[in-house]
Amino acid sequence: MPKSEPILIVGGGLGGLTTALALARRGRAARVLEGAAEFGAIGYGIQFGPNVFHVFEHLGLMDQALAVADSPVAVLMLDALDGKELVRIATGASFRARFRYPYIVVHRIDLHNVLLDAARQSASIELVADAMVSGFEDRGEAVAVTTADGRTFSGAALVAADGFRSLFRQKLIGDGEPRQTGYVALRTIVPMAELQVKLPRDCVALWAGPGMHVVQYPLRHGTLFNIVAVFRTSTHAERGDVNSYRAELERTYRNAHPAMRELIAMMDLRWRRSVGDRDPVRHWHRGRIVLLGDAAHAPLQSLAQGAGMAIEDGLCLAEAIHAAGDDYPIAFARFEAARLLRTARVQLESRALWNFYHCDGIERDVRNATVAGWDEAHMFDCLAWLYDGAPFPGEIGR
Ligand SMILES: Cc1cc2nc3c(=O)[nH]c(=O)nc-3n(C[C@H](O)[C@H](O)[C@H](O)COP(=O)(O)OP(=O)(O)OC[C@H]3O[C@@H](n4cnc5c(N)ncnc54)[C@H](O)[C@@H]3O)c2cc1C
Numbered sequence: 508m509p510k511s512e513p514i515l516i517v518g519g520g521l522g523g524l525t526t527a528l529a530l531a532r533r534g535r536a537a538r539v540l541e542g543a544a545e546f547g548a549i550g551y552g553i554q555f556g557p558n559v560f561h562v563f564e565h566l567g568l569m570d571q572a573l574a575v576a577d578s579p580v581a582v583l584m585l586d587a588l589d590g591k592e593l594v595r596i597a598t599g600a601s602f603r604a605r606f607r608y609p610y611i612v613v614h615r616i617d618l619h620n621v622l623l624d625a626a627r628q629s630a631s632i633e634l635v636a637d638a639m640v641s642g643f644e645d646r647g648e649a650v651a652v653t654t655a656d657g658r659t660f661s662g663a664a665l666v667a668a669d670g671f672r673s674l675f676r677q678k679l680i681g682d683g684e685p686r687q688t689g690y691v692a693l694r695t696i697v698p699m700a701e702l703q704v705k706l707p708r709d710c711v712a713l714w715a716g717p718g719m720h721v722v723q724y725p726l727r728h729g730t731l732f733n734i735v736a737v738f739r740t741s742t743h744a745e746r747g748d749v750n751s752y753r754a755e756l757e758r759t760y761r762n763a764h765p766a767m768r769e770l771i772a773m774m775d776l777r778w779r780r781s782v783g784d785r786d787p788v789r790h791w792h793r794g795r796i797v798l799l800g801d802a803a804h805a806p807l808q809s810l811a812q813g814a815g816m817a818i819e820d821g822l823c824l825a826e827a828i829h830a831a832g833d834d835y836p837i838a839f840a841r842f843e844a845a846r847l848l849r850t851a852r853v854q855l856e857s858r859a860l861w862n863f864y865h866c867d868g869i870e871r872d873v874r875n876a877t878v879a880g881w882d883e884a885h886m887f888d889c890l891a892w893l894y895d896g897a898p899f900p901g902e903i904g905r
Contacts, residue, residue, distance in 0.1 A: 513535075514536070514663055516540065521622065525818045526824055526825060528632070539632065540635050540660060551735075555612075556893060557602075557606040558895070561608070566822070571625070572611070578609045579725070580597070581710045582595075586875060587717075587721070590766060594881060596883070637656075638654045664828075680798075686784055689740070689743050690782040694735050695773060714764070742755065749776045752779060756776075784858070787854050787855070788804075809858075812857070816846075816853055823897070
């Protein structure tokens with residue numbers, strides 16, 4: 508197999524595109540196969556800690572990412588029942604001084620477009636939309652895939668960045684359906700000008716309540732407002748109609764703080780998904796095929812780090828391939844070793860945080876009393892393992 512044969516990347520999400528850009532930076536050709544009719548069509552807000560900027564800086568995309576993002580002044584945790592501020596992580600000057608890079612919120616499409624524009628400018632990256640991969644074969648010296656419409660693509664190796672319901676995970680690991688939490692998530696974006704309710708608009712705020720939470724933050728330089736509502740329901744696996752969803756929301760949030768109820772009244776009920784994650788596993792590769800991002804280690808969204816981990820993976824994997832001189836099994840084993848504990852910790856801490864957000868009764872009282880003693884220095888120390896970024900094999904280190 509000539510070295511010029513591209514590496515196939517299945518999935519053009521944030522993980523897949525970052526991998527393509529990081530490979531191109533090392534002179535390796537990549538062909539990205541995306542199943543959707545266009546790249547990056549899913550659009551809601553997304554949060555990123557400073558750890559992703561270690562990657563964006565290496566890819567020369569810092570300014571482009573910052574230009575489309577908002578930097579909130581703080582990340583808050585509020586009690587969903589009485590509205591009290593429980594935790595404040597200041598994300599201004601002291602945060603920048605400690606973690607070097609900012610905390611950002613961004614419209615997912617806008618960040619996707621930053622990566623896509625860079626990919627389109629690279630002669631080493633081929634982007635193929637409408638290419639839903641349905642089968643594959645590892646031929647030892649190469650990998651071939653077929654798409655649902657009967658096309659065939661081959662490459663030197665294959666990176667499966669095909670997300671939460673990964674076909675490749677099913678074939679390589681075979682651990683069945685994702686673990687369900689019994690919760691659902693709804694997402695909405697409204698114009699900031701239409702927001703009547705009094706609440707912090709320049710922060711990320713998480714309203715934490717028994718069996719429910721809401722996350723809110725500004726987007727597109729304060730012109731839009733992103734709302735995510737998450738709650739436990741016995742109907743999490745079912746599809747209902749808008750009327751049944753509305754009645755369920757009103758029941759679930761009836762004891763919530765009035766400001767939170769006003770947010771809930773604004774929810775668009777057309778996008779509703781059950782929430783789940785994966786158990787950590789030790790191995791994500793076989794032969795010339797490797798899993799990356801959610802396909803390898805999907806967490807719950809409570810730490811807001813799933814896409815952050817996929818982006819970190821992309822640079823780490825490309826560096827491992829480069830350092831191993833295209834010996835893929837060695838590169839993939841080093842990639843796993845470099846990423847396993849960090850991504851598993853994100854999965855496990857996200858679960859712990861999930862319970863912390865949703866506790867009730869005495870547990871809630873204990874939580875609220877405990878966090879009352881947390882100051883900025885404590886919060887920064889708790890987050891350092893994550894926000895200080897990750898070591899990468901090869902040239903990149905800290
Ligand atoms: C409600 C919610 C809020 C979240 N908030 C945050 C947050 O604030 N911060 C954060 O970092 N993370 C967040 N996440 C997690 C984040 O969305 C995921 O971790 C991230 O999208 C994973 O990126 P990925 O590239 O691995 O996969 P994906 O983004 O899922 O991309 C996979 C791509 O593969 C394509 N694909 C799938 N199968 C095939 C196939 N067979 N052939 C070809 N293409 C295929 C898909 O169309 C898709 O484009 C959130 C998740 C949810 C549900």
